[in-house]
Every structure is written in structure tokens, then in C-alpha cells.
Amino acid sequence: MLGNCLENVKKKTPLVHSITNYVTVNDVANVLLACGASPIMSDEPDDVADITTICGGLNINIGTLNKKSIEGMLIAGAKANELGHIVLLDPVGAGASKLRSDTAIKLINTIKFDVIRGNVSEIKTLALGCGTTKGVDADAADTVTEDNLEDMVAFAKSFSQKTKAIIAITGAIDLVADSKKCYIIRNGRPEMSKITGTGCQLSGLATAYVVANPDDKTKAVAAAVCVMGLAGEIGYANLKSGEGNATLRTRIIDAIFNMDADVLNKGAKYEVQ
Amino acid sequence: MLGNCLENVKKKTPLVHSITNYVTVNDVANVLLACGASPIMSDEPDDVADITTICGGLNINIGTLNKKSIEGMLIAGAKANELGHIVLLDPVGAGASKLRSDTAIKLINTIKFDVIRGNVSEIKTLALGCGTTKGVDADAADTVTEDNLEDMVAFAKSFSQKTKAIIAITGAIDLVADSKKCYIIRNGRPEMSKITGTGCQLSGLATAYVVANPDDKTKAVAAAVCVMGLAGEIGYANLKSGEGNATLRTRIIDAIFNMDADVLNKGAKYEVQ
Amino acid sequence: MLGNCLENVKKKTPLVHSITNYVTVNDVANVLLACGASPIMSDEPDDVADITTICGGLNINIGTLNKKSIEGMLIAGAKANELGHIVLLDPVGAGASKLRSDTAIKLINTIKFDVIRGNVSEIKTLALGCGTTKGVDADAADTVTEDNLEDMVAFAKSFSQKTKAIIAITGAIDLVADSKKCYIIRNGRPEMSKITGTGCQLSGLATAYVVANPDDKTKAVAAAVCVMGLAGEIGYANLKSGEGNATLRTRIIDAIFNMDADVLNKGAKYEVQ
Numbered sequence: 001m002l003g004n005c006l007e008n009v010k011k012k013t014p015l016v017h018s019i020t021n022y023v024t025v026n027d028v029a030n031v032l033l034a035c036g037a038s039p040i041m042s043d044e045p046d047d048v049a050d051i052t053t054i055c056g057g058l059n060i061n062i063g064t065l066n067k068k069s070i071e072g073m074l075i076a077g078a079k080a081n082e083l084g085h086i087v088l089l090d091p092v093g094a095g096a097s098k099l100r101s102d103t104a105i106k107l108i109n110t111i112k113f114d115v116i117r118g119n120v121s122e123i124k125t126l127a128l129g130c131g132t133t134k135g136v137d138a139d140a141a142d143t144v145t146e147d148n149l150e151d152m153v154a155f156a157k158s159f160s161q162k163t164k165a166i167i168a169i170t171g172a173i174d175l176v177a178d179s180k181k182c183y184i185i186r187n188g189r190p191e192m193s194k195i196t197g198t199g200c201q202l203s204g205l206a207t208a209y210v211v212a213n214p215d216d217k218t219k220a221v222a223a224a225v226c227v228m229g230l231a232g233e234i235g236y237a238n239l240k241s242g243e244g245n246a247t248l249r250t251r252i253i254d255a256i257f258n259m260d261a262d263v264l265n266k267g268a269k270y271e272v273q
Numbered sequence: 274m275l276g277n278c279l280e281n282v283k284k285k286t287p288l289v290h291s292i293t294n295y296v297t298v299n300d301v302a303n304v305l306l307a308c309g310a311s312p313i314m315s316d317e318p319d320d321v322a323d324i325t326t327i328c329g330g331l332n333i334n335i336g337t338l339n340k341k342s343i344e345g346m347l348i349a350g351a352k353a354n355e356l357g358h359i360v361l362l363d364p365v366g367a368g369a370s371k372l373r374s375d376t377a378i379k380l381i382n383t384i385k386f387d388v389i390r391g392n393v394s395e396i397k398t399l400a401l402g403c404g405t406t407k408g409v410d411a412d413a414a415d416t417v418t419e420d421n422l423e424d425m426v427a428f429a430k431s432f433s434q435k436t437k438a439i440i441a442i443t444g445a446i447d448l449v450a451d452s453k454k455c456y457i458i459r460n461g462r463p464e465m466s467k468i469t470g471t472g473c474q475l476s477g478l479a480t481a482y483v484v485a486n487p488d489d490k491t492k493a494v495a496a497a498v499c500v501m502g503l504a505g506e507i508g509y510a511n512l513k514s515g516e517g518n519a520t521l522r523t524r525i526i527d528a529i530f531n532m533d534a535d536v537l538n539k540g541a542k543y544e545v546q
Numbered sequence: 547m548l549g550n551c552l553e554n555v556k557k558k559t560p561l562v563h564s565i566t567n568y569v570t571v572n573d574v575a576n577v578l579l580a581c582g583a584s585p586i587m588s589d590e591p592d593d594v595a596d597i598t599t600i601c602g603g604l605n606i607n608i609g610t611l612n613k614k615s616i617e618g619m620l621i622a623g624a625k626a627n628e629l630g631h632i633v634l635l636d637p638v639g640a641g642a643s644k645l646r647s648d649t650a651i652k653l654i655n656t657i658k659f660d661v662i663r664g665n666v667s668e669i670k671t672l673a674l675g676c677g678t679t680k681g682v683d684a685d686a687a688d689t690v691t692e693d694n695l696e697d698m699v700a701f702a703k704s705f706s707q708k709t710k711a712i713i714a715i716t717g718a719i720d721l722v723a724d725s726k727k728c729y730i731i732r733n734g735r736p737e738m739s740k741i742t743g744t745g746c747q748l749s750g751l752a753t754a755y756v757v758a759n760p761d762d763k764t765k766a767v768a769a770a771v772c773v774m775g776l777a778g779e780i781g782y783a784n785l786k787s788g789e790g791n792a793t794l795r796t797r798i799i800d801a802i803f804n805m806d807a808d809v810l811n812k813g814a815k816y817e818v819q
Contacts, residue, residue, distance in 0.1 A: 034792070040642070099319050254792050518803045
């Protein structure tokens, strides 16, 4: 049951340092507060080492990267590694530009990440860039479907083995894999893709969940993915006539704020392979 | 009828690259998703050429410009021009500081814009700065009214002729002009000025609309202006007792999310001169 | 009665220049619009002097400071002082990193602030850094309580005397002090700490209130603190089942939008010592 992961976050109120994009940063902060964690944002190279030191986890998101913030990511990551903190990478747009692909791969090569979370395209870009082409068909459509599920699970496990990070591939079906096992998660609503930042929010959540649940990090990430997806379902169910994506954005964070272990245990839809 | 412009956006889901201010960027992203388009934000000079290449349109907004992002605007604009992409300028605060006025004019002088959208003061600043003083009374109050409408329409057409861009001047009465014709639009609510970013959102919308409707760009911009104003009317009508500008902000994006061609055709209030 | 302070803001619509963090900047802009003021954001060193010149007040918040924005803060502050404008400091995270503490202290030592607003830890950090250790027990828990109220009031007055700024220490109990008197304010809800940026919003509000009420600045800050706390109470009372921190965020700004002098006069809970 994943509910105890949720309870641990509320009990331990982990402090999470996010170096994240300015598009969705407010939602990341509010979702961290909603789940019981506490947010701090800082990207200035001269500030990040001190800030990450007082936190339990570091959430690195390259959504609106710039040369200064990349420098901040590298410094914060090194410090977090030195202190044994949890570190997560959200490689937003890897594959969409050379700078994003190069930066994501440089981060993976210099920082030890506990979790890497992205969509299929982003994770495939990293896997190809790191030379892990096993199980990756560059021509495959970039979604996890029932048809390619077995291959994608194998790919996620293999990329986890290579990177020593938990790999979370999110989309219509979500995968959360370490080298041995993979959670296959079927929570969520397609309407979530009509809101900017549900992925960024999930990365913040997942960082908090792993910080608060260090004994089973893969389960903690899976719990965060279920929380986000289930919040999307609850938020969507609460929409009234005339409401749209902007209200859904608010209701998802509200649903996370109100979620307890019991709701999560009943609503989480996953299997482990 | 403007409804087919709306349908084309939903059908073609144009990808829009925004270099925009960090105050309202989240709303710009969510409004693009609401209308059926897809947003990407990037301002780092080393990232923007790649990002704009994969998009159909570029939305440049100088609301919180800095030296690096100005460099990014120039690089992205040059690349977008090279590729024949749609480019829009939102000269936020032109006239309020030397850097903003100079930057807006430099952008106009080096990038070919398809659309320039601002309030009267901003557009007048550009027109004066570019030497187009015809029809501009520097002493005139900075609003379009029924009294000065004829002069303002002439000014908008003339500035369009000079810049080869569609000129959108928004306020209580909105004007959308090319060198030959001008849409005079009377949608909207005064309460929209109590929310930050309705102008920035409109610039994002207009970029998407022109990308999806290349055969009649002026009509596409007019459609976007009507969509935004009508969404303000619908959002305002849906406000309940005790609700204010923050709820209105949400309801406007919701109204765009739910708007279809029929609602737009019935609600759009415009004439063409 | 504080209601006339609120009315003066609505009457005078002060223009406030904010150099603030990108996490909560949208809320700061919308809360300024809600209260009747008008927001402009700019942090580029080459832009800030012009922008602050056309405003009545300057709100400096170091929540996501970087080397460029620090330069902007110093330039804008010097210009605002030169013009006799109202200047407020929100030293977010002072004490959490060397850069933040050093920057806040450098700002205080080079700019004349009318108001300094922070939580107890931040204000204590400044007081210690400036050498004002009188009344500050470094071992004391970092909250204002009924038990340490007398000491904290004395500390706030003493730090105000040293800095010549009005000191606002906000938390469960809020203090607003000049060298002679201290408002002790008991508005607000604990749930406000589950939303990012209520402090940043208050700093924006307080700047606007002082600009519009120059004859009794301490009272103006106290009024802004009561407005924010009362809006939290009203927003919380309006929450329905299933709503959480994201909806509360919206309702607080709505409550400020709808608040009038009468509501404030009836709802404000304060005493002066």
C-alpha cells in the first residue's frame, strides 16, 4: 500500500530545493505545500550550495534553463551529492534543442541522480545520448501503449540499471522502474495535458516523497505518480459545467491538499512487474 | 465569420515559442493550451534558435526584458524570419523606459513582424520612434474612443503600412489593422484590466491564431481579439458574489477552453472599415 | 480606524515597482490590482531607474535574487531614495544563505527603507547582522507568542529606531512597529502558510498602502497587514468541501478585491502598544 508514503511526507515535511522553470514554478511551490512538504527556490550559482544544504532534496528542472542556472544546477547537484541528499532530474525538452539535450546528459554524467522523470521522448533522448540504445526503437511512436508495454518496461529497467537512478516515464500509462522492478500505473486523465506544469509538479512531489521515504525510493516515486494521477481524476470529477483547464489546475492541487492515505490506497491503480 | 479561425487552431494545434515576461508566463502557457495550441518557453540565447525552429510561431514580449533575453529575442526573431515563421511583438512598457522603447524599436528594425500588439501608448511610442508621426497627436489622451476612432483607425492603417505588420491596438475599443482595412472590436469587460496579463495572453493567442490561419492573418488576429474579449464577458458573467479578479482570471481561460466556433460567431462584436 | 487607508489606495491607485521573485510574482501583481494599485515589474539594471521614476513606491524582495537583480535592486533603491519614493524590503530567506543575509544587510546599509517586512527569523538575522542584538535571544524559538510578546515588541521598536524603517514582523501574531509604537495584529489563518507567497503579496500591498498614506506610514502598514489577514479569514470561510490551498490562494485575492473600508474596520483585530 502506498498510503504510508503519503503519511511520511505529511509527518516529516521535507524541505525541497527546486531549480526549476519560471513557467510553472508557482504551481511547484503550491503542490509541495499541498502534499505537506516545504519549497525553496534558488538558482543563483552563489546561493544554491547554501540553500540545498538546509534541504533534504533537490529538484532540477531544465524547462527554462540559462547559462547561469545551468551553473547553479551543477553546483547544487555536487553539494547535494556530497551531503547524500536526494536529487531528481526533470529533463524538460531534452531532444527539442541541443542545449537541453547536452545539459541533461552533462547533468547525468556529473551528478548522481536518485530519480529521472520525463516523458518518453525526453527519456529516450537521454538513453540514446548516454549510449543506451538497447530496447529503444528510434522509430517507435513516442508513447507507452499496451502494445509496446513489455518493451518499454524492459527499456526503463535497463536505463535504470545504467544510470543507477529510478526512471519515471510519464504519459497515458506511467512507468516507474528500478533495475529489478517496474510499477505500471494507470491513474490520471488526458485533460491533464491541457494544463501546463503537471509534469513539473510531479517532479517536485516525487522529490518530496523520496526524501520522506528513503527506505523504498522506487515505491515512493510510484506513490507520487499515483497521487498526481489520482488528483487529476478527482479534480476532473469535480469540474462543473463551464469550467476548463484553468479550474482543473486549481482542483488538482486542492485534491493533493485533501488527499489522505485511505483515498490514495483506494484510488491508486498500479501493478508491479 | 471568425469561427473557422478558432476551428483551425484546434485542428492544427500550432506550437508557439514565447519569449515572454515571468509575471504572466504561466497564464500565457495555459491560454495557449486552452485554445488548442501548444506552448514552449525559452529565452536563453544558446537555446532559442533550436526551439523556434520546431515551432510555427514566435511570440516576443518585452515585459521583463533583460540583456540576455533581448539577445535571445534577436536570435530567435532572425531564425524565425529565416524559416518564414509567424512572429509577433508585444512591446510591453514601450514608452515607460528608454531600454524598453529602444529595444522595441530595435526589434522592429531588425525583425520582420507579422503582428505588433500593444496598448495605445505603446503603439504610439513605436510609431513616434520609427518616425511615423502622421495621425499621431502626442497630446491626445491615450485611449481609443468613439470620438477619435476615425483618426485612430487611420493611424493604425498607416503604421501597418509602414511596418508591414498587422497592428493590434487593444483597450476599451480594440483595433486590428492592416494597410487597407481595420477591424473595430467591441468585445471585453473593463474588469479585465484588473487582472495582470490579459494583454500578454492575447499576444500568445494571436500568434497561435495567425499560425493556424496563414491565408488571412488580419482576420486571424481579429478573431483572437474577439475570443479574448468574449472570454472576458463570459468569465465575468459567471462570477458569483464574493468572487473577484483572481477568479475572473481563471474563468477567462476556462471560457477560452470551452469556446467553440458557434459561440464565437454569435458573440463577436466587430465591424470592418 | 484603518478603513481610510484602504480608501486612499483605491482613490490614488499608486503605481508600485516590484523587483521580486519569479515564484510569486503573478500573485503580487494581481493582489496590487485587487487592492486598487497598479503593478510594474522590472529587474534589469539598465531598466530599473526609469521604471522606478514613474512609480510611487518600490518593493524589493530577494526571494530568487541573482547577481543581476541585486545590481538592479541597488540602482532602483538609490533612484527611489533620490526621488523620495517609498521603499520596502522583503528579505526572503535572510539567514538561510550567506548571499541572502549579506544582500539584505547591504541593501539596508545603502538604501533608506521606509518599511522592512519579514518573518521573525529574517528580521532577527538582519538585526544580528546589523549589530542590534538588544532584545534578541538567539536561542528563542522563532515565533511571536503571547509569552514573548513584550520582548518582541521591544525588539521591533528598537530595530525600527536603529534602521529608521517601520518593522513588520509577520506570523501567527503580526507586529508593525516604529520606534515609539507597535501595532499587535491578530488577523489571519494558519492555512495561509500552506500557500506560497502570502508574505510577498503583503509586501506589495504594504508598499501601495504607504504610498497612498504618506501621513501615517506605520498605520498604513498595519492596515495592509490587517487587510491581508482578514482576506485570509474571509477566503478560508468561503472554502467549500474538497477545496484546498490552491482555491484559498484565489479566494484571498478575491477578498482583497472586494474589501471595503467598512469590512476592514469591522474585521481588523489589533491593539497599539
